[in-house]
Amino acid sequence: MSEPDPLDDPYSGDSFRLFVQSVQDYAIFMLDPQGVVSTWNSGAERIKGYRAEQIIGRHFSVFYPPEDLRAGKPAHELKVATAEGRFEDEGWRVREDGSRFWAVVVITALFDDRGTLRGFGKVTRDVSERVRAENELVERRRLFFHLVEAQEAERRRIAWDVHDDSIQAMAAVSMRVQLLARQVPADHLPAVRALDTAVSETIGRLRDLVRRLRPPTLDERTLTEAVGAHLRQLAAQGIETELETTELTGDPPPEASVTLFRIVGEALTNVQKHSRANRVRVRLRSIDRGTLTEVTDDGVGTDVVVVGGFGEPGSHFGLQAMRERAEAVGGWWELISEPGRGALVRFWVPDGPGPGAGVGQ
Template identity: 35%
Template sequence: MEQSERLAASLSEEGRYRLLVEAVVDYAIYMLDPAGIVTSWNPGAERVKGYAASEIIGQHFSRFYTEEDRAAGLPAKALETARTEGKFESENWRVRKDGSRFWAYVVIDPIRAPDGGIVGFAKVTRDLTERRDAQLVLERTREALVQSQKMDALGQLTGGIAHDFNNLLMAVLGSLELMRKRLPDDPKLLALHENAVKGAERGRALTNRMLAFARRKEAVAEAVSVPALVRGMTELIQRSLGPAYDIELRFPLVDRPVLSDANQLEMALLNLVVNARDAMYDGGRIVIALREEAVTGPDDRRLQPGSYLCLSVSDTGIGMDEETLRRAVEPFFTTKGIGKGTGLGLSMVHGIAERSGGRFMLRSRAGEGTVAELWLPAADRAALDEEARPAPQPSAPAGLVVLAVDDDPLVLTNTVAMLEDMGHAALAAESGAEALDLLRRTSGIDVVVTDQAMPHMTGLQLAAEIARHWPDLPVLLATGYMPDPDGVPLDLPVLEKPFTEADLAARLGALVPPRSERLISFAGRVRRG
């Protein structure tokens, strides 16, 4: 007979069971008496829970539960479930000897005498902490991927809508600007005109928010003095708030600038202030504060090491519960009534902070107000002084021949009217192919102003063709929606839609230096083959 067989034959059934239990080190296996007192303890239990057999035998098994679970009576409920239902099974937190917690899978089975009475319980515990942590990481990664895909889809949708809005606003604002020069000095007509302009400007502000959310609006990083920016906005902010709200500014004496886009920073601050106002129904005080802080290592804000300025907006309003706070920066999520909020404000602020190399953080509790913090990287004071020097404005050239290209007839008509009002000769093309055909058949064109988002041939593609065949002909890209702002060549100037006549004149002045004499008339210079 083999040695193993002789050993098995020599052991009683109880001995074989004990040998098996003692060999298991990945599971805590132990026995309880009917009251829950530990009566046996295997090496796996010592490995999982940290107690030696001499420390735990004779103790109640409830000591492995967390304080809150003991207070809720869960140990007694577990034994009662095993007694009445024949088995107890669960996953929950348990406590080791050193006080640390681990995620445990627990099974309790009743041990019955021949007459059916309960003589004790067999308890098996497995440490699933690593598996649970891995599962949580997987779930968070999956959720982040889904959220990223959703945000990308929303960004594409929002950017496309903003493009169409920009074209409409371009036609409306441009026409209103030209109309103003021709209106009689009738107060009623001028008041209506001003009201129409204000409405269109509100539409432009909404479009800018949509573009900032979609990350399709070109940001110009520059050194910005936050105190100067806020003080310059104080009147606008106060008008936006109304007389029932007070503004308190808390700024340090050292005026160190931040590195950000000034226009987008203004928009972000205005959004935060308006949100603070809406959280205080009966008026109150809004505190706008600024502080500088050096980040030296990893922290909960996920900021890279360096110097930062924190621009915060605090209110004493209704605050947010945990669920609202968690969703606050989601696009289109709003707690305001219908027509009172787009749900894009905080997501836009979040996007501005991220693009600036900073972070946007919210702290709030229901009934205790909200603190919104915009963390932005600090810039050198010398950079601010350099920005403060006024750049020389190029003088607008006169008598240019300009080819305007846009697939939207409203915008194209408006651009041509602006050019003619400035004293230029304008040619029009509704596509890139038509523009190239005009260039082949027409001499004397000084500059091309083209839209970007056109079917079949984009503005960038048209600019590349012009550079290939007419390398000395300047091209101005006019767009309100750039799918990939980083893909624009550095030497290609961009004019943001909707633009004014002054904006267009300044860009043309930078592109085409003024000529002292133009000896050839428009009609003579524009020759068609």
């Protein structure tokens, strides 16, 4: 009977060594008690650039940038690992060619049965791509938040121009038309009154445009005040409203508040125009360095499904606009509804351009 192949036993020393040697995504190697490299796997060669014959026998401090060497970081890490059993870190490391990469590192102290330190196991993973992606996300968010600020500034300027120029000019025309109505012959009076009505309706439309460009509530002190004012407008129309902010730990920054208010405003406009709801609730919660908002109504609901930022046939533009606003600043948006069961609009917006985990949908 032939001897069993040790590699047939997955727990044998040879099998484990073969596994460690074959791993490509992690640098896995051993250090002696003084921090000298004693083993080297293929992942370590791929990540750090050293061949086994180049690095075995050298101190592991060769992987650290000059500022970490001056701070005594390699010795500190071994000291902590010895005292606590392990050490975990994330930071810059240096390849054989001198280039840097961002690494997640775990050092584990290895003791024998008598408690004697026999060395250290070190596992390093190159997460440069992850860090680069996070930095790009932060930069995109910063750009989008600046864009929101610029858009709001332009909206404010246009609103002021319309209010100070167009509306005032039309108001002057209205006054002159009313004066003319008292002076014209009776047979011309219907035409003059029709003109006065047209001018008044135009002024009304312009004022509505100003309110949509820059609602006065946006200039109030907090987001909750602005949303509360919007809900009071619905309440005046007979819709029961509720604003829940018990889990809002602080008012979001102005740039985030603008985006939140715009989306809430669009959602409440949909409730007012389409839902035939008797009750609507807005809930604001601070979570994952951002604000999670839920707008719930008991209206007629909808079978519209919004996927990838675009509605299925039959949806209206407001749904897409809400989603695009949230996603533009690194957040997300969703609509949960079915006919006859009301609707839930739920979205998350980060507090600012910094990295945030977001909330799973």
